[in-house]
Amino acid sequence: MQPQQILDGQSLEFAFMGDIKAGFPSPAEDIRERLDLVRMLVRHSASTFFFRIDGVSMVDADMDEGDIIIVDRAVAPYNGCKAVCFIDGEYTVKRVEIGTEGAVLLPCNEQNHRYKPIPVGPEDDFLIWGVVTWIVKKA
């Protein structure tokens, strides 16, 4: 088709969407998807929050000073999950072990024996703020 046609002596222009090229059309034309890192790391944008790791590096936890951890409150705490907890007036990351007797919070640093497992009961002033879903660290 010509981009311009003559009709009764008047010119009539056609607007084409995109370029028209001769030859074999790209089979990838309809595929616009790109890998979106944010979509992978933030599954639920309403309930996902970022925290920064403060303090000395802790080998077992895979979390080093300055790392960003991604916390999703939509994820229900499961046995063995790492979670941001609030105990004694501050935030900390613990491994949560859920047994028949209730939950036990395990330190994420087994080398340092200063930190002992904490059994938690309903009377304790403690809360699981959210489950850690990703750790973002600089290479």
Add this chain to the structure above:
Amino acid sequence: MYALADCNNFFASCERVFRPDLNGRPVIVLSNNDGCTIARSNEAKALGIKMGDPYFKIREIVERNGVAVFSSNFALYGDMSRRVQEVLRAFSPSVEQYSIDEAFLDLNGMDDVDFDAFAKEISRACRRLTGIPVSVGVAPTKTLAKIASKLCKQYPKLRGGCYMHRPQDIAKVLRKFPVEDVWGIGRKSVRRLSQMNVRTAWDYTQLSEVVVRRTFALPGLRTWQELKGIPSIGFEDVIEPKHSICVSRSFAHEITESAMLAEQVANFAVAAVDKLRKQGSLALEIVVFAMTNRFREDVPQTSSGICTVLPEATSDHRLIVLAAVDACRRLFRYGFGYKKAGVVITRLVQASNYTPSLFADADAAGREARLSGAIDSINRSFGPGSILFGVQGDGHIAMAREHQSPHYTTLWEDIPKVKVK
């Protein structure tokens, strides 16, 4: 059926999400400039702190009771509001955001749903996913849904959700509900109503239609119908663009220099233009106003405003800032201490509907539009205030924000810190 989801003590609750140590403790949030109380936790309400109480008046109560005080942190509240809205959208495709902490849900067509359980589930989901406590009222009309949500706050055993639909239940609630607390009953009507001996919402429904229409006109009649269970207020899930935009602030310290006032006004103008551009409108008129501290009887008082009609409807930063600064310089008078100023841009038209005048300089308009577009994209990429007009100074609006919490969710430097143990 309609639901109203209302966040409890919203600003105070936002602060608490990131400070769980404040659960059970009194918390208040102050207005811009740490002026007066704009949000209170239940514990702060129990201490007798009222909405709008000036900070200096309640300082003693605050200190005696260890009340946690916050300057307002609207970046945080805006983000938490967005999160609550997102959770609500999972429950109904049509959500009308009514204010930063309230939204209506249209539940029509959901006939087989157990609405009481549904309301409680919405509240539970908001709390679990965002940390914000939310009261959800479900009722046949928006006005009744608002009343139902208030019941949730009064009665914790409702677990955040209340479905109010049987006529006898509604009647029982309305008989106890003060008429001045009904949505849509204005302060002006309250005086008239008390003369008519109307004290409760129920009394109002017992007036005749003719009397209501004659005394309170159409809005009053709508409220009357809504209280009787007849839906009369439309559902607006499409936000109408605003017809005017106002940015104003009180200053921490009184301003006595023309250049300093101009700097603040330029910042207000830029903030207003950003809002204008976001909603895709153009402005035809700009009003700049400034006033002295009316609470101080020992200093001379002035209050004035200047309205400038722009030659063409525009959303260009440069033109609007120029007009604002020019007006500010003209209204400034030496010998006065200015306590508050503001910029209002009005007579807005949608950019897509606007036809420029015949003599408009199309080339200049094109250049201005490209410049403003560049300013937008620089500030979008590098953060607000990355590029400024010289007259804006350092771009900060001078405000007292002594007690502001970090921008936990909107600034990388401010995300909460956690220790690994």
